[in-house]
Amino acid sequence: MSTLIETKDLTRILRETVPVTLVKDISLTIGEREFVAVTGPSGSGKSSLLYLLGLLDRPTGGTLMIRGRDTERMDENERAATRLANIGFVFQFHFLLPEFTARENVEIPMRKLGRLGRSEMRGKASELLGALGLADHLDKRPDQLSGGQRQRVAVARALANDPPLILADEPTGSLDSTSSEQVFRILETLVREEGKTVVAVTHDLDMAARMDRRLHLIDGHLTTETINAARQDEGAAPEA
Numbered sequence: 001m002s003t004l005i006e007t008k009d010l011t012r013i014l015r016e017t018v019p020v021t022l023v024k025d026i027s028l029t030i031g032e033r034e035f036v037a038v039t040g041p042s043g044s045g046k047s048s049l050l051y052l053l054g055l056l057d058r059p060t061g062g063t064l065m066i067r068g069r070d071t072e073r074m075d076e077n078e079r080a081a082t083r084l085a086n087i088g089f090v091f092q093f094h095f096l097l098p099e100f101t102a103r104e105n106v107e108i109p110m111r112k113l114g115r116l117g118r119s120e121m122r123g124k125a126s127e128l129l130g131a132l133g134l135a136d137h138l139d140k141r142p143d144q145l146s147g148g149q150r151q152r153v154a155v156a157r158a159l160a161n162d163p164p165l166i167l168a169d170e171p172t173g174s175l176d177s178t179s180s181e182q183v184f185r186i187l188e189t190l191v192r193e194e195g196k197t198v199v200a201v202t203h204d205l206d207m208a209a210r211m212d213r214r215l216h217l218i219d220g221h222l223t224t225e226t227i228n229a230a231r232q233d234e235g236a237a238p239e240a
């Protein structure tokens with residue numbers, strides 16, 4: 001299994017009047033085709049860790065390598081380009097742009113990357129939305145869609161540039177149980193059939209148990225790392 005992300009003593013401290021530790025000394029390795037849960041109590045640093053892994057925030061200590069490249073040695077342009085080509089985000093609240101249609105929302109990351117022409121972008125966006133069961137909703141705006149449909153548009157947007165890594169912050173947190181299961185299965189399919197790596201923050205321990213590995217945080221520290229049984233049978237080695 002090749003390594004996608006490697007951190008060593010990753011730390012993020014806010015330099016306020018009283019310093020606030022968001023994430024402290026986290027060392028981990030995440031490989032390609034892994035389905036990883038991040039769990040922990042409220043305020044334990046789960047979102048902060050995801051922001052660091054997604055290059056949306058910078059560490060104050062330690063290192064973060066993505067595909068063998070030290071992200072702290074990159075300038076802002078390189079970080080932005082690395083993010084755009086390698087990482088898709090799905091948040092608890094979809095953050096779709098309300099004035100744009102589903103298809104236009106999915107096209108936005110493609111426009112930013114600038115690799116495809118206009119009709120190719122349209123085609124790719126339609127294809128992605130179609131694969132997520134939204135073929136009849138391409139031209140609807142977010143307020144014309146249900147919560148589950150909006151979250152599927154957000155997943156399609158995360159996949160727009162075909163990144164190897166999807167980071168999801170409570171992607172099913174605001175959904176009813178049926179939509180939640182549907183979105184979970186989509187993420188699972190991305191790993192099992194498309195070879196993506198998905199790292200998802202979740203409060204749902206049943207869901208976490210269905211993933212390959214669970215990283216549990218307390219007070220910004222990675223306290224336990226659990227390899228789920230099904231994966232151990234496949235020979236995945238426990239790391240911590």
Ligand SMILES: Nc1ncnc2c1ncn2[C@@H]1O[C@H](COP(=O)(O)OP(=O)(O)OP(=O)(O)O)[C@@H](O)[C@H]1O
Nearest residue numbers: 014020021022040041042043044045046047048049
């Ligand atoms: N900008 C900030 N200023 C001050 N404190 C912050 C800031 N951002 C985060 N924190 C604090 O850092 C800690 C970690 O926050 P984080 O959002 O990463 O936790 P979390 O595990 O994702 O929580 P939740 O499950 O509630 O979303 C929390 O105690 C939070 O209050």
